[in-house]
Amino acid sequence: xxxxxxxxxxGAAALEERLQGLGSDSGTARFMLDRLTGxxxxxxxxxxxxxxxxxxxxxxxxxxxxxxxxxxxETVITDERTVAWRHAECDRPALxxxxxxxxxGASLHDVTLIGAKELKDGAAxxxxxxxxxxxxxxxxxxxxxxxLKALSxxxxxPLAQLSNYVSMTREAVEGMSLPVADALGWALPALQLxxxxxxxxxxxxxxxxxxxxxxxxxxxxxADRRPLLSKQRPNRQLIEAEELRDQFxxxxxxIAAELHPTIEAFIASPAGWREETERLAELEWEQDNI
Numbered sequence: 001x002x003x004x005x006x007x008x009x010x011g012a013a014a015l016e017e018r019l020q021g022l023g024s025d026s027g028t029a030r031f032m033l034d035r036l037t038g039x040x041x042x043x044x045x046x047x048x049x050x051x052x053x054x055x056x057x058x059x060x061x062x063x064x065x066x067x068x069x070x071x072x073x074e075t076v077i078t079d080e081r082t083v084a085w086r087h088a089e090c091d092r093p094a095l096x097x098x099x100x101x102x103x104x105g106a107s108l109h110d111v112t113l114i115g116a117k118e119l120k121d122g123a124a125x126x127x128x129x130x131x132x133x134x135x136x137x138x139x140x141x142x143x144x145x146x147x148l149k150a151l152s153x154x155x156x157x158p159l160a161q162l163s164n165y166v167s168m169t170r171e172a173v174e175g176m177s178l179p180v181a182d183a184l185g186w187a188l189p190a191l192q193l194x195x196x197x198x199x200x201x202x203x204x205x206x207x208x209x210x211x212x213x214x215x216x217x218x219x220x221x222x223a224d225r226r227p228l229l230s231k232q233r234p235n236r237q238l239i240e241a242e243e244l245r246d247q248f249x250x251x252x253x254x255i256a257a258e259l260h261p262t263i264e265a266f267i268a269s270p271a272g273w274r275e276e277t278e279r280l281a282e283l284e285w286e287q288d289n290i
Contacts, residue, residue, distance in 0.1 A: 006130060007043050011033065011044030011048075012047040014122055018112060028092070030110070031112045032098060041062055041098045049072075061077075061095065120152050126166045131144065149214075150212075154219050154222060166187075168183075185199040194281045195285060196284065225285070245267055
C-alpha cells in the first residue's frame with residue numbers, strides 16, 4: 001500500500017464515519033473533498049467506487065478539470081462548477097463533490113468539508129488500513145494510533161508527508177519485521193527527520209498508550225534534529241559549510257568509511273531538503289554515529 005493508496009483509504013474512511021452519523025430524516029448530506037490535489041481526490045474516489053455499498057448511498061461528482069487523466073469512470077465526473085451542486089437535486093442520501101478553489105469556500109459554507117485537516121485529525125483513518133493484514137496485536141495498533149495523534153499535534157504536516165510516513169512505517173513492519181515503535185523511527189525520513197530506528201525504544205509498554213509521551217519525543221526530534229538537516233543550529237543560526245567540514249573531520253574515524261561520501265555530499269550541497277539531505281537522513285542517526 002503506497003502513500004497515495006493510504007490517502008484514498010483515509011478519505012473513504014472519513015466519509016464513511018460521517019455517513020454513519022446521518023439520520024434517516026437528514027435530507028441530502030453534502031460533503032466536499034476540500035483543496036486536495038487531483039491525484040489525492042482521484043485516490044479517494046477510486047477507493048469509494050470499489051465499495052459496492054457506496055453506489056446506493058453516495059452520488060459522486062468531482063470536477064473533470066481536477067481529475068482528468070486519473071482513470072476515473074465518467075459516472076463520477078462532472079463538467080459543472082462545484083457551486084452548481086450546492087442545492088442540486090440528488091437521489092441518494094449523500095452527495096460528494098470536490099474543490100480546490102479558495103474563492104468558492106464562502107458559497108459552500110453549508111457543505112461538510114473533508115480536507116487535509118479533517119483527514120489528519122483521524123489517526124484511525126490511517127492506521128486501520130495501514131495495519132490491515134500485518135497481524136499486529138491490538139495494543140500495537142492502538143499505540144500506532146496514539147503516536148499519530150501525537151505527531152499531528154506537534155506540527156502542521158503536509159498530507160503527502162503524513163501518508164508517506166504511515167506507508168513507510170507499514171513497509172518496515174511488513175518487510176523488515178520491525179515492531180511498530182521501531183518502524184516509526186525507521187520511517188522518520190518521510191517527515192524530513194533523520195532515521196533513528198531505536199529512538200522510541202525508551203518507552204515502557206504503558207508509555208506507548210500515552211499521547212503526551214509520544215508528543216515529547218516527537219517535539220524533541222523536531223527541536224534537536226530538524227535544524228541540523230537544514231544546516232542550522234536550534235536557534236536557526238546558519239551553520240557554514242566550513243564549520244560542518246571541520247566538525248566532520250573531528251569524528252571521521254568514528255563513522256564507517258562507506259558513509260563518508262554521503263556526508264561530504266550533504267556538506268557541499270546548498271541548505272534545504274534535497275537529494276543530498278534525504279540521503280543523509282536515511283542513515284541511522286545514532287547507530288551510524290552521524
